[in-house]
Amino acid sequence: xxxxxxxxxxxxxHSLMRQGLKQILEIEEDIEVVGLAVDGEEGLEKCIKxxxxxxxxxxxxxxxxxxxxxxxxxDMGIETKVIxxxxxxxxxxLFETVNIGAEGYVLKDAESSSLISAIRxxxxxxxxxxxxxxxxxxxxxxxxxADCEKEHSKNKLTRREYEVLTLIAEGLNNKExxxxxxxxxxxxxxxxxxIFKKIDVNxxxxxxxxxxxHNIKKI
Numbered sequence: 001x002x003x004x005x006x007x008x009x010x011x012x013x014h015s016l017m018r019q020g021l022k023q024i025l026e027i028e029e030d031i032e033v034v035g036l037a038v039d040g041e042e043g044l045e046k047c048i049k050x051x052x053x054x055x056x057x058x059x060x061x062x063x064x065x066x067x068x069x070x071x072x073x074x075d076m077g078i079e080t081k082v083i084x085x086x087x088x089x090x091x092x093x094l095f096e097t098v099n100i101g102a103e104g105y106v107l108k109d110a111e112s113s114s115l116i117s118a119i120r121x122x123x124x125x126x127x128x129x130x131x132x133x134x135x136x137x138x139x140x141x142x143x144x145x146a147d148c149e150k151e152h153s154k155n156k157l158t159r160r161e162y163e164v165l166t167l168i169a170e171g172l173n174n175k176e177x178x179x180x181x182x183x184x185x186x187x188x189x190x191x192x193x194x195i196f197k198k199i200d201v202n203x204x205x206x207x208x209x210x211x212x213x214h215n216i217k218k219i
Contacts, residue, residue, distance in 0.1 A: 005032040006123045009052035011043030011069070012085065013061040017108070021056065024112045031119065040064025044072055047080050053123055054081045056115075057102075059093055067097060074101040081122045083115075094133060098209060104128040127205045131171075156198045162216070164191045168204055169211035 008025055010033060012018050022033045035050050037043035039061045047055055055073070059066035070082055083104035084097050094105055103122045106115050107130050118128040157165065160181075167177045174192065178185040192204075201207050210216075 012058040040069035
């Protein structure tokens with residue numbers, strides 16, 4: 001029995017980018033490009049009509065840009081997951097689009113394998129931020145973090161779990177966290193598992209986003 005393909009809508013004002021992405025993605029057996037759009041207005045219309053699983057959304061476009069389009073999609077309660085496509089100069093928008101509700105954020109010059117991984121992860125209900133953007137996200141958060149909502153997770157997490165979560169948000173892996181806190185890697189794994197359950201996330205990226213949104217930083 002053939003598995004259902006991940007249905008993709010590509011929204012970008014550059015024809016070469018649209019066609020290039022289409023060719024790259026359709027090589028994959030589990031991905032199907034169901035539509036192309038040249039700007040946010042057309043993208044929103046096709047999103048409503050075609051109901052794709054995932055939309056690849058450029059940020060800088062005429063008529064309705066990617067941020068405006070993303071906000072409309074989320075306000076309307078459309079279930080399509082959104083991955084923002086950006087160039088290096090648009091990194092300032094990372095924090096804003098994640099707060100609006102983008103499920104993924106990928107640089108246009110990333111390897112095609114990164115985009116395909118992002119699509120599959122997001123389709124499965126996970127979040128995806130390209131690894132090279134993690135430090136940028138942390139820096140941007142530190143400049144705006146004071147304005148974030150402060151629904152403190154200190155009430156949910158033990159002090160050690162709180163410390164582990166702050167290090168996850170900084171991009172450290174389990175081994176690095178263990179070295180930083182002078183505990184075993186196995187203990188870190190247990191803490192990470194407990195954190196995921198308590199804050200209701202499935203992966204480290206979602207945990208990091210949770211930490212940023214709730215102003216969780218080192219004590």
